[in-house]
Each structure stands twice: as structure tokens, then as C-alpha cells.
Amino acid sequence: MTEASAVPTIEEVLDGSPTNWGKWGPDDEVGSLNYLTEAHALKGVGTIASGKVFTLQRLIGDPNGDPVWPSREPATRTQIMxxxxxxxxxxxxxxxxxxxxxxxxxxxxxxxxxxxALGHVWYDGKIWNGYDARTTVGGLDKASVQPLAERGVAGRGILLDIARYRGKENLDKGETFTHEDLIACAEAQGTTIEKHDVLIIRTNFLKLFFDQGDAFYDGFVEPGLVYSKELVAWFQEMEIPNLVTDTIANEVTIDPNIGVALPLHCALMRNLGVVFTEICDLEKLAADCAEDGQYTFLYTAAPLKVSRASGSPVNPLVIK
Structure with missing residues (x-):
């Protein structure tokens, strides 16, 4: 791990990093979801072979607990009547x-x-598409979750079962992988990542939350993708619209090479407009994919339409 005193700023790390600001006009608020056209929705439909349906939302109010980011509290449901x-x-x-x-x-x-929402993270006073970070004060006036919810997501999804690929029940704390690992994982599954695919990555890391209880948060560092210029360039070249994982943050929490927290949130979401989906339950889908060998499918999702919100619950739907 990089010494704290030597940790660079996000501006230093991402200096010269590509952006898609202005690519879809000065008023865009959905970013890389623009890549998903009607043709991509039909491409996803074309993968359907059996009609099997999988929902990817984790249970809210799970008696065993709800995995959340350390600064957040689980949801509380109150019976009124x-x-x-x-x-x-x-x-x-x-x-x-x-x-x-x-x-x-x-x-x-x-x-x-x-x-x-694409306005969920920022640095240097600018959120997605160059909007002023002051537009987040009191609620997101720009790049909130509402435009994503209004648009919805439909396209070809591909499951990349990194845990199974590495022969593990679940990845370990701080375990990393790269875009090259994703490509190799797809090849091992007999699939190929194609341009505009919705990437769905399984680590099964949240199994440890249910196994370990409160100890899960000791030295909290999730596994996940690790930052590199090559990885960012690959996401840009592949025009990935949506990154979906079963972890809380979609990337390794603290980058082991540079010591920075969540650099991919900035490089991919803030700069390229890649939409992030987190805390999915992929276990039933992964088991079925391993059984029938079909790792591509129609992926659909629509977060709740919440005005000015920086995020929203969702129950993604997969049809194989």
C-alpha cells in the first residue's frame, strides 16, 4: 500500500485521462447509456433462448442484515397499519x-x-459533462438519477464470473483484477465481450458479510477492478454503457498501487459517463449460467424516478 504522505490527488492520477464530456451535447445527463440504442435492446432480446427470468436485487430488510457502505445504515421498515x-x-x-x-x-x-447518478462523484469542482459541482448543493440539479430512470437500460448483458474463473467461492478482501482478466474470464466461459455490452461481474464477496457479521467491516477493502490507464482506455474503446457488480463500490476500495480511494468512480463515471450499478445478487444467475453455459442475456433495469437524487434502488431483470 502506498504511504499516506505519498498518495497523489485524483487530479494527478487522472491527468490526461479521456472524457466524454460534450460527446452527446452540453446538456447530457445519461452519459454512456447513449450507446444503448433500440438495436442494442433487440440484440439483448436476440440472446433469449429459454425465457428464464432472474432478478438481481438484494433483499431490503434481510433478517441476516443488509450490506451497506460503512458510513450508511441499513434500511428500516416500519409497520404503520x-x-x-x-x-x-x-x-x-x-x-x-x-x-x-x-x-x-x-x-x-x-x-x-x-x-x-452520474453526478454522484466528482473532483476539481466538476461533475459529469463538466457541470459545476455546486449544482449538487441541496440535491442534484444536473446528472441526478432521474434522467437515468426516465431513460431505462436495455441491452446485451454478459456475466463475468471472476470468482468461478479463479476457482474460488468468493474473492478475498482487496483482491484485484483488470480488464485483461475480464477478457480471459469471458474466453474461459466460451464467450466474448462485445462493444456496448453491459458488464456484470461476480465476485461473491458479500458472502463474507453474511459469514462474518460485524467483522466484515474490519479493514474494509473490497475486491474489484483496479485502476490503470489501459483499463480506462479499454472501457472507452469498448464503449461500455453500464458496469454492474455484486460489491458495494464496483471497484477495489483503496487502489493498492496508488493508495487512492475509488479512482474508477472518477475515471469511468465522472469522466466517461459509465453508469454504475452496485450490490447486485448474482448467485442464482451465476449458478444457472455455469449449468447451461449461456453467459449472455437480455439485461434490463430502471432505477426509481427520484427527483434530484444521487442514486436510487433498483431491481434489475435478466432474461436468458
């Missing part, structure tokens, strides 16, 4: 005698399976 409401004399009365249940959720919008 139930049959006990009608036990007292002041119970509401409806014509015909109707009773009903009602509840509410208090949650971080990025505290479960979720899409990040």
Missing part, C-alpha cells in the same frame, strides 16, 4: 368493513442494490 390497528375503539372505519396493512421505509437511496 396492520390488523392490530383495529383492536382499539378508535380504529378507522371504512364502508364495508375493509382492513389493510401499510408500512414505510427509511433508507439511504444507495443502501441496497442501486444505480449511481
Amino acid at each position: 396492520d390488523e392490530a390497528t383495529w383492536d382499539g375503539p378508535d380504529a378507522p372505519q371504512f364502508p364495508g368493513g375493509l382492513h389493510y396493512a401499510d408500512d414505510k421505509l427509511d433508507a439511504f437511496l444507495q443502501g441496497s442494490t442501486q444505480y449511481d
Whole structure:
């Protein structure tokens, strides 16, 4: 690990890094999702062979706990109305005698399976497409999750089962991989990553959350992609619209080579407009792909339409 005193700034690390700012006009707020046209949706549909459906959202309010970023708290569901409401004399009365249940959720919008807005991270006072970071004050006036939700995502998805490729039940804390590993993983699966694919990467790392409990957060460093200029250039060349993983941050938490936290959030999301989807449950999908050898499919998703939000829960849908 790089010594703290020697850790460079994000500006230094990403100096000269490519951007897609202005590529889709000065008002763009969906970034690399622009690559996904109607033809790409049909390409995803063309992979459907059996009609099997998989949902990728992790359960909110899991009795075993909800994995979240260390500074966030799990969602809290509160029952507001139930049959006990009608036990007292002041119970509401409806014509015909109707009773009903009602509840509410208090949650971080990025505290479960979720899409990040493109304005979620920044440096040097600018968010995606060069918008001023001051537009985030009090809520995102630019590059919020709402435009992503309005647009939706549909295209060919490809599962890259890195854990299975490496012969592991799950990747270890801080374990890294590169775009070259992704290419090799696809080849080992008998598949090929194609331009404009939605990349879905399985590490099964969150198994450790359920195995270890609170100890999961000791020395918290997730496995994931590690920054390099070559990796960023590959994402740019392949015009990747959406990066989807089963980890909380989609990349190794602290880059082991440069000591910087989450540089790919800046290089890919802030600069290239690659949309990030995190905390997916890929286990049923991965088991099925390993069984039938089909690792490509129709991937669809739409986060909730939340005004000015920096992220939103989502339940992605895969059809094979």
C-alpha cells in the first residue's frame, strides 16, 4: 500500500485521462447509456433462448442484515397499519368493513442494490459533462438519477464470473483484477465481450458479510477492478454503457498501487459517463449460467424516478 504522505490527488492520477464530456451535447445527463440504442435492446432480446427470468436485487430488510457502505445504515421498515390497528375503539372505519396493512421505509437511496447518478462523484469542482459541482448543493440539479430512470437500460448483458474463473467461492478482501482478466474470464466461459455490452461481474464477496457479521467491516477493502490507464482506455474503446457488480463500490476500495480511494468512480463515471450499478445478487444467475453455459442475456433495469437524487434502488431483470 502506498504511504499516506505519498498518495497523489485524483487530479494527478487522472491527468490526461479521456472524457466524454460534450460527446452527446452540453446538456447530457445519461452519459454512456447513449450507446444503448433500440438495436442494442433487440440484440439483448436476440440472446433469449429459454425465457428464464432472474432478478438481481438484494433483499431490503434481510433478517441476516443488509450490506451497506460503512458510513450508511441499513434500511428500516416500519409497520404503520396492520390488523392490530383495529383492536382499539378508535380504529378507522371504512364502508364495508375493509382492513389493510401499510408500512414505510427509511433508507439511504444507495443502501441496497442501486444505480449511481452520474453526478454522484466528482473532483476539481466538476461533475459529469463538466457541470459545476455546486449544482449538487441541496440535491442534484444536473446528472441526478432521474434522467437515468426516465431513460431505462436495455441491452446485451454478459456475466463475468471472476470468482468461478479463479476457482474460488468468493474473492478475498482487496483482491484485484483488470480488464485483461475480464477478457480471459469471458474466453474461459466460451464467450466474448462485445462493444456496448453491459458488464456484470461476480465476485461473491458479500458472502463474507453474511459469514462474518460485524467483522466484515474490519479493514474494509473490497475486491474489484483496479485502476490503470489501459483499463480506462479499454472501457472507452469498448464503449461500455453500464458496469454492474455484486460489491458495494464496483471497484477495489483503496487502489493498492496508488493508495487512492475509488479512482474508477472518477475515471469511468465522472469522466466517461459509465453508469454504475452496485450490490447486485448474482448467485442464482451465476449458478444457472455455469449449468447451461449461456453467459449472455437480455439485461434490463430502471432505477426509481427520484427527483434530484444521487442514486436510487433498483431491481434489475435478466432474461436468458
